[in-house]
Amino acid sequence: MNKLGRKLLVASLCACMAAASLTGCGSKAGKAAVTVGDDTASLGLVNLMLRYNQAQMQSLYASFMGDNMWETYGETTKSNIVESLENMFLMEQHMSDYGVSxxxxxxxxxxxxxxxxxxxxxxxxxxxxxxxxxxxERLLTLYTVQSRMYNAIIAGVDTNVTDEEAAQKTVKYVLFSTAGSTDEDGNSVEMSDEEKAAKKEQAQKLLDAVKGGEDMADALTELGEDRSPVTSSYGADNGTLNDTLKEAADKLSDGEVADELIETDGGYYVLQMVTTFDEEKTNEQKETILSQRKSDLYTETLDGWKEDAKISTDSDLLTELDFTDTYQMKETETETSTDTTETETGSEAGSEAETTEAATEAASEAGTTEAATEAASEAETTEAATEAASEIETTEAATEAASETETETAAEK
Incomplete structure (x- = not known):
């Protein structure tokens, strides 16, 4: 077994938990709660996986979500855990197809x-x-199977992404917004025609200055505007530019400024093309496309297996698992903990021998709620966060949100 594999086995569960008023599954712990073909997960196994993930989420997201976190996300988390177990069983049953053991x-x-x-x-x-x-042992075995099977499945992905497919353009722009405001009573107040005309005049001054050769940021400062131009990259199938801006941008060459103000419902834009081929952003998009190919292949493979599998859950039995108790990750300073919890980013971990993207990308099939993901994006990237992302899956919406790198506001759109 490789070094990272050993780390996964220890770090995944080698942490202390603290709980209040704890109660287990009692006499029902051995009953089958999830069945996939001839394999079953007892209620006790589901409970173990659920409580470990609950502890991770509690540690990472509680400060963002408040005391009623599990009233809101408890049942969703439980459903995701059940789906994860079903997927793990399916992968275990197809190990021989991929030479995994x-x-x-x-x-x-x-x-x-x-x-x-x-x-x-x-x-x-x-x-x-x-x-x-x-x-x-059973849960650790399933995590190991998941990791290896994910890597085996995505090995068939076409890794060739052309410049043409991923090509990104980069523009910069300034919006002089004509959107209304809200008064102290919460009522919407529309901008007057005079105010809109003043905005347009200011926008035209900026456009004239930039067309005359001034830097857009410098010209903004000279106009008394305490802000910077927005820089945005986009391609044929991605980006946050609205269609009106994109259409105008596509007519520009490197460094060229749109001849006229671009008027939308949101206001007046001054637009300049930075580069019609941004190599750095194009390379980033290649990685995004490749990642999506892996995710798609993994999902399609599992979906195909599910069509032929006999899967059932005991809903009544699973109701025994509630969220009355609070579980917390508790740091330890044992030799084992120290050796296996050194801080790593996901990319550093992935560089060691066999990558464990199973936990990260494999998991992108069920997953955390969007709110949890947004909360996570505000936390520091610690190993705990990496492990949580590995075992609690992210929704497609959260993945798309995470891929957004633009700073456009709703008003700007």
Whole structure:
């Protein structure tokens, strides 16, 4: 097993949890809650995976979402965990198709990691999470299968992305907004014709200055505008420029300024083409396209398997898993924790031998709510955040939101 694989096994669950008024699944823990073909996940296994993810989300997002976090996101999180387990079972059942296996060495590492996890949590927490040796080993095995199967599946992706397919243009612009405002009573106040005319006059002064050779930012300052031009990149199938701006931009060559003000419902634009081929942004778009190809292939493969699989869940049994209790990640300073929780960005982790994108991209099939993802984007990129992203899947909407790099406001559009 490679170095990163070993890290995943230990770091995924080797952290202490603290919970209040903990209760486990009791006598129902061994009952089948999720069934995929001949494989079953007991209620105890579902509970273990759910509580670990709950603890991660609690640590990362609680400060953004407040005390009622689980009233809002609890059931969605549970549904995503169930779907993740179904996907893991399907991947395990198709391992031989891709030459993927779990070796005796893997099993030994998994067993050792499971033992450490149980030892580093108090008896009350272990019981509440149904963290038996069997359950922890089973979950770690499924995570390992997920990682290797994801990499095996995406190995068939066409990695050739041409410049033409990914080509990005970059423009800069200034909007002189004619949008209305809101008064102190919350009422909408439309801009008068005189105010709009003043905005247009200011915009025309900027346009004349830039057409005369002045830098757009310098000309703005001279006009008394305390702001900077917006820089935006776009391609044939991506970007945040509205259609009117894009149509005007496509007529410009490098450095060229649109001859006239571009008028939209939002106001008056002064537009300049920076470059009709932005190499840096084009390369970034190539990575985005490649990532999407991987995600699409992974999703299509799983969807194909699901069509032929017999999948069932015991909804009544799953209602036993509520969100009355609070679970928190608790830092440890043991040798194991120190060795396996060194801070890494996702890209640094990915550079070590076999990448574990399974946790990140494989997981992009079910996932966290959009609110949770937005909250995560405001937090620092710690290893805890990376691991959370690895095991709690992101929605398509969150992925698209994360890919937005432009600074356009709704008014500007």
């Amino acid at each position: 779990i070796t005796d060495e893997d099993k030994t590492k998994i067993s050792e990691a499971a033992t450490r996890f149980i030892e580093e949590n108090d008896e009350k927490t272990v019981k509440a999470m149904n963290a038996t040796q069997e359950n922890v």
